[in-house]
Amino acid sequence: MVHYSDEEMIAGLTAGSESALSSLYKSYFPMILNFIQNNSGSYDEAKDVYQEAVILFYEKVREGRLELSCRIKTYLYSVCRRLWLKRLSEKSRYSGGIEDSEKFIAIENEEKAEEDYENNFIHMKAAVDQLGEPCKSIIQDFYIHELSMEEIADKFGYTSSDNAKNQKYKCLQRLKKLFFNKAR
């Protein structure tokens, strides 16, 4: 495993380096695992929380939205800590005390922006889920898995890619209705 300094890591992640992402992930998981398990969490919960934090961190770096004023280690720990606190309070397992093994920073001022960002995701996912079949699959196949219209026509049994295209746009209309009605 290549060892990166924080600056090299950010540069690598920004450039989309898989090796940087892999190194980042493997470097800090043990610390988070330790933290979560010491605060009444399981291995799987640690993995979940950690991945959520890495995803948030990675997306911020890639989109140039990251303002890092501390070490990556501290940042990830702080995000995980906040996520875990939220989960604990939802589970009402929160006894009021959290055992910290690392320094952390307050990231409350970022919370609102992040919440909005996340809400968009949740709305989109909910709208897509509500689509039902075959729309959900068609939309996902075209816009997410990036299948071609021919492949989609073949997969769903449409006689031509034009028919598939028409169906796709009908589905998109439905999705728009679902998504924008929710947000309004």
Added chain:
Amino acid sequence: MTDTEKYEQIEKYLKGFMDSGEKISFEEKMKADPQFALEVQEHQKITDGLQSMGKRSTLKNKLDSIHAEMELKKLKKPASGIRRFLNVDSPVFAVAASLALLLAITAFLLTDHVSNKQTSNYQELSSKVIDLEQDQKSLKIQLKEKKKSPEVLPEKFRGTAFAISQDGYLITSYHIIKGARSIYIENGKSRFKADLVYADKDMAVLKINDSTFSSFKGLPYSVKPKSTELGENVFTLGYPREDIVYGEGSVSASTGYEGDTISFQVSVPVNPGNSGGPLFDSEGNVIGLIMAKHSQSDATAFALRSSYIMQALKKATDEKPIAVNKKNSIRYLKRSEQLKKIRDYVFVVKAYN
């Protein structure tokens, strides 16, 4: 202009595929018609949102495979002094362990394994084998290994795996071998050690790592990324028990559990141990991987699509791409003859801790 033509235009504009003339007149149209401009905006929001969803889902998959790699490396940590002294990795020890395992298997429990998916109707199909610790102690071997791995699996799991390339690549279900220290594949004819090479969702790619293996020449089935048709006849081979079991049925739905699009539903009878096994069409092409069954019905199972498998295989290695077998030599044989050829390439997969 029909709706379809309108959307095609909007997408062309948003993707930047319009030439400057087209672009100018399109933008004028937006200025003149605020309703239309809103439509364009909404379309962009939706497509951007879908793309972000897709990116995140890809990222999550990447993280899962990094995690799997990490777990695997942890388990492969060099042996402590005592382990080396006792020559635990020697063939003699392996034989002794196999004998102990055989004893345990005669009394193993086909218990249901509650999956982490935590959906009550979805049941993964790996069978648990009785903890070997008692037998190991009776062999008077104390393995004082300091386990740094966070997840300790006292149980061993078992399922099915099948070959997909001549040079020793196989496919199975990830949940069977997750966290295993060592993996072995076995059928009536042979037993090989295998390594986990790649995992994606619940699919795992194994490669044989055993000096007694030469090749899977004569692999008779191909992996076909074709779409499945409702009502199509299908069959499976697997190891829900020590002996190979044949099951047949048809494609009952084109989506999997709760509308999952990368899997589909079949009416083949399956049991714990069938996980990771191949699903064939009537010609003997692999069209899916058996993943799970509906917990309230033994004859409702879910298979991961071969198109998904093929996509995942492309990402499985950094170096030479896996040469998935494309030749089908059993297309016109009758079923019992097909099975005779196929069964040599379908194995029990055993995960040891």
